[in-house]
Amino acid sequence: MTDFRVIDGGITAPLGFKAAGKHVGIKRIKKDMSIVVSDVPAKAAGAYTQNLVKAAHILWDKDITDEGRAIRGLVAVSGNANACTGQRGITDNERMAEELARLIGADKKEVLTAATGIIGLDMPMETVVKGIKELYPDLSYRRESAKNAAAGIITTDTFIKEMALEMNIAGKTVKIGGMAKGSGMVHPNMATVLSFITTDINISQELLKKALIMSVKDTYNMISVDGAMSTNDMALIMANGLAGNAEITEEDEFFEKFCEAVMFINEKFAIDIVHDGEGSQKFIQVDISGGRTTEDARILAKSIVTNDLVKTAMYGEDANWGRIIAAMGGSGGYFDLKKLKMEFKNDKGTLLLMENGEPVPFDENIALDILGEQDIYIKITLGDGEGKARSYGCDLGHEYIRINGEYRSRS
Amino acid sequence: MTDFRVIDGGITAPLGFKAAGKHVGIKRIKKDMSIVVSDVPAKAAGAYTQNLVKAAHILWDKDITDEGRAIRGLVAVSGNANACTGQRGITDNERMAEELARLIGADKKEVLTAATGIIGLDMPMETVVKGIKELYPDLSYRRESAKNAAAGIITTDTFIKEMALEMNIAGKTVKIGGMAKGSGMVHPNMATVLSFITTDINISQELLKKALIMSVKDTYNMISVDGAMSTNDMALIMANGLAGNAEITEEDEFFEKFCEAVMFINEKFAIDIVHDGEGSQKFIQVDISGGRTTEDARILAKSIVTNDLVKTAMYGEDANWGRIIAAMGGSGGYFDLKKLKMEFKNDKGTLLLMENGEPVPFDENIALDILGEQDIYIKITLGDGEGKARSYGCDLGHEYIRINGEYRSRS
Numbered sequence: 111m112t113d114f115r116v117i118d119g120g121i122t123a124p125l126g127f128k129a130a131g132k133h134v135g136i137k138r139i140k141k142d143m144s145i146v147v148s149d150v151p152a153k154a155a156g157a158y159t160q161n162l163v164k165a166a167h168i169l170w171d172k173d174i175t176d177e178g179r180a181i182r183g184l185v186a187v188s189g190n191a192n193a194c195t196g197q198r199g200i201t202d203n204e205r206m207a208e209e210l211a212r213l214i215g216a217d218k219k220e221v222l223t224a225a226t227g228i229i230g231l232d233m234p235m236e237t238v239v240k241g242i243k244e245l246y247p248d249l250s251y252r253r254e255s256a257k258n259a260a261a262g263i264i265t266t267d268t269f270i271k272e273m274a275l276e277m278n279i280a281g282k283t284v285k286i287g288g289m290a291k292g293s294g295m296v297h298p299n300m301a302t303v304l305s306f307i308t309t310d311i312n313i314s315q316e317l318l319k320k321a322l323i324m325s326v327k328d329t330y331n332m333i334s335v336d337g338a339m340s341t342n343d344m345a346l347i348m349a350n351g352l353a354g355n356a357e358i359t360e361e362d363e364f365f366e367k368f369c370e371a372v373m374f375i376n377e378k379f380a381i382d383i384v385h386d387g388e389g390s391q392k393f394i395q396v397d398i399s400g401g402r403t404t405e406d407a408r409i410l411a412k413s414i415v416t417n418d419l420v421k422t423a424m425y426g427e428d429a430n431w432g433r434i435i436a437a438m439g440g441s442g443g444y445f446d447l448k449k450l451k452m453e454f455k456n457d458k459g460t461l462l463l464m465e466n467g468e469p470v471p472f473d474e475n476i477a478l479d480i481l482g483e484q485d486i487y488i489k490i491t492l493g494d495g496e497g498k499a500r501s502y503g504c505d506l507g508h509e510y511i512r513i514n515g516e517y518r519s520r521s
Numbered sequence: 522m523t524d525f526r527v528i529d530g531g532i533t534a535p536l537g538f539k540a541a542g543k544h545v546g547i548k549r550i551k552k553d554m555s556i557v558v559s560d561v562p563a564k565a566a567g568a569y570t571q572n573l574v575k576a577a578h579i580l581w582d583k584d585i586t587d588e589g590r591a592i593r594g595l596v597a598v599s600g601n602a603n604a605c606t607g608q609r610g611i612t613d614n615e616r617m618a619e620e621l622a623r624l625i626g627a628d629k630k631e632v633l634t635a636a637t638g639i640i641g642l643d644m645p646m647e648t649v650v651k652g653i654k655e656l657y658p659d660l661s662y663r664r665e666s667a668k669n670a671a672a673g674i675i676t677t678d679t680f681i682k683e684m685a686l687e688m689n690i691a692g693k694t695v696k697i698g699g700m701a702k703g704s705g706m707v708h709p710n711m712a713t714v715l716s717f718i719t720t721d722i723n724i725s726q727e728l729l730k731k732a733l734i735m736s737v738k739d740t741y742n743m744i745s746v747d748g749a750m751s752t753n754d755m756a757l758i759m760a761n762g763l764a765g766n767a768e769i770t771e772e773d774e775f776f777e778k779f780c781e782a783v784m785f786i787n788e789k790f791a792i793d794i795v796h797d798g799e800g801s802q803k804f805i806q807v808d809i810s811g812g813r814t815t816e817d818a819r820i821l822a823k824s825i826v827t828n829d830l831v832k833t834a835m836y837g838e839d840a841n842w843g844r845i846i847a848a849m850g851g852s853g854g855y856f857d858l859k860k861l862k863m864e865f866k867n868d869k870g871t872l873l874l875m876e877n878g879e880p881v882p883f884d885e886n887i888a889l890d891i892l893g894e895q896d897i898y899i900k901i902t903l904g905d906g907e908g909k910a911r912s913y914g915c916d917l918g919h920e921y922i923r924i925n926g927e928y929r930s931r932s
Binding site: 159160161162163164194195196229230339340341418419422423425426428431432435436438439440444445447448467468469506507508510511512514515516 | 570571572573574575605606607640641750751752829830833834836837839842843846847849850851855856858859877878879880917918919921922923925926927
């Protein structure tokens with residue numbers, strides 16, 4: 111039993127957060143801009159792509175959150191990534207922040223920005239500025255507005271991703287809301303993952319950041335999106351304190367509760383992202399236990415879902431333990447093969463494939479039963495320590511080739 | 522102009538090396554065993570897979586070459602990788618060495634072994650031992666025997682890979698011969714790369730090892746075989762000194778000549794391996810110059826040929842600079858985007874895609890011309906230093922999915 115409960119809601123679920131989303135003209139038809147505003151200054155933290163090549167908003171937001179500034183709002187666009195756009199892109203991004211700041215009576219550095227979409231294309235700034243002006247009056251606390259905002263940030267997602275949780279922190283009701291985008295498999299522009307979480311909890315900026323980073327490590331950093339790290343990936347969290355609880359300044363039971371909730375949302379979003387994607391047919395979850403360290407377990411788990419030979423085997427519904435072992439062995443993560451046990455599982459049953467590092471005979475029919483399902487769970491038990499990790503990924507099949515092989519870049 | 526010349530030959534080109542190869546019964550029909558014997562003890566060095574999971578022969582050979590033992594021969598089988606076969610596999614491998622050693626009057630630790638093929642399957646030792654006995658009388662210096670040996674080590678290769686070079690070292694004629702196997706793209710059992718080089722040069726064991734390791738770093742370690750590091754990969758070199766030159770014990774001009782020749786052979790084999798493979802349609806070579814360090818350049822070059830989004834773009838003949846940049850940016854190798862220039866080249870011309878980190882307009886027709894060819898050269902000029910590196914890879918298309926998705930493991 112968890113200490114929180116899921117409620118119907120999204121980014122506007124916590125107190126004092128308004129949102130809006132609509133089509134302003136960046137895309138042809140679909141919604142392409144979202145704004146989120148906090149009535150009062152909110153503490154903010156972010157986790158950003160490690161890619162050396164960073165979209166303009168990454169640099170802007172990282173500056174702001176690194177300085178620990180309180181923020182008032184966020185403006186996000188989809189259809190244009192504002193990446194590889196040089197100095198012009200930096201200037202355009204700042205202007206986007208300025209425009210929303212002006213309307214809500216804040217400083218430009220109190221406004222975070224985000225973008226996802228085509229890279230190397232200058233932002234259509236007339237459209238963007240006009241769009242912010244038009245969108246501003248739509249800001250509201252309503253459920254509908256949260257949905258619109260969630261739709262304004264997606265690109266190749268086939269469904270919007272939202273969630274809200276409610277919990278009790280020291281006698282006060284605290285809410286957490288979120289929206290995310292990302293299409294795990296099939297994104298010609300590198301499957302940008304964006305995650306935005308709002309909450310009315312009262313917490314220190316330092317612990318807010320810690321809660322976010324810890325959850326990102328075990329969720330977005332553990333999903334494979336065809337091995338390509340986007341130039342735009344980002345996870346943000348904003349906490350405005352309006353729930354009125356005593357400020358959380360220590361890693362106590364309340365902090366733990368909060369971390370669990372943030373983990374829950376980001377894990378659900380990560381799983382949604384991997385499940386979403388026109389090119390995939392299988393959802394793969396890998397659980398590693400008994401790793402020498404947590405880091406070893408993470409490296410090993412990730413290596414399995416990113417390996418093409420494993421992914422094609424999953425597509426082909428083949429119980430190929432050999433490819434899994436080779437992926438692990440080449441990953442850099444440590445394990446002693448002689449202690450390794452490997453099973454494929456689902457609700458129907460468990461298939462033991464390896465024990466003490468050697469293959470065991472198995473029933474082909476049971477294998478087909480398990481591998482024939484959409485969700486495949488690979489459970490690997492090592493004997494090297496207490497390290498645990500979980501990763502998520504999908505198969506590699508013809509649809510991936512079709513969509514990514516037929517994409518045409520602009521010249 | 523090089524200091525060596527290519528001659529017709531293979532593993533038996535240098536003085537004092539005999540070879541043989543035939544079908545003994547491990548595979549159904551094709552040749553599946555090769556032996557190579559040196560008339561006199563030869564110095565040997567090896568480069569071995571870094572995969573934590575190592576086939577039985579890797580452990581055996583590494584022990585021998587690490588100790589700097591002189592060796593007399595090599596026995597290699599194809600059709601069975603002798604990997605993930607536990608203690609039984611270790612014992613079988615030793616027996617294989619013992620059998621050849623007995624016949625050639627050597628100690629078992631003077632015989633190296635190799636295997637490639639299906640993993641997790643015990644070696645059919647009756648067949649193997651009988652095979653060695655039958656193959657032994659076929660040993661000869663003849664060209665035909667070298668070809669047979671080159672055929673006995675292949676698995677999914679569509680052509681055998683051999684080469685021989687001749688050069689003058691301090692007034693003596695020195696020859697180098699080699700055979701290799703590996704099918705860059707499409708190998709359900711992880712595209713094992715095996716490379717065997719023989720030479721009659723007189724050189725210290727330490728410098729022999731250095732020459733091998735340096736060449737492996739820039740060749741086999743710079744090719745992408747769908748990101749999976751085999752449990753069986755190995756490159757061996759054996760030098761028996763019969764050319765009679767004064768022993769090379771310093772990194773002088775003769776050592777340099779020798780290194781160039783070893784590099785030439787291994788580079789040719791690496792390119793052959795990438796070109797070979799039923800599933801690939803494009804051969805990709807990436808050249809990076811101006812890297813902050815050589816290591817940075819290597820990491821960056823390798824990241825491009827291993828990235829699925831880049832590989833599918835090549836398959837789709839799309840000039841997708843964005844995917845290349847994102848692959849580099851996520852690789853861990855350093856570069857300053859603002860100084861980056863990217864070109865696609867071939868004999869017909871050069872297509873400039875990026876300058877100073879920003880995309881430049883290009884002619885779609887020229888792009889199609891260049892990308893329509895089988896060989897695609899990507900030239901990236903950085904502005905961070907003097908580091909250079911070259912990598913090789915191939916596209917990712919439907920054939921890869923078909924072959925690797927339809928493979929059935931044994932249960």
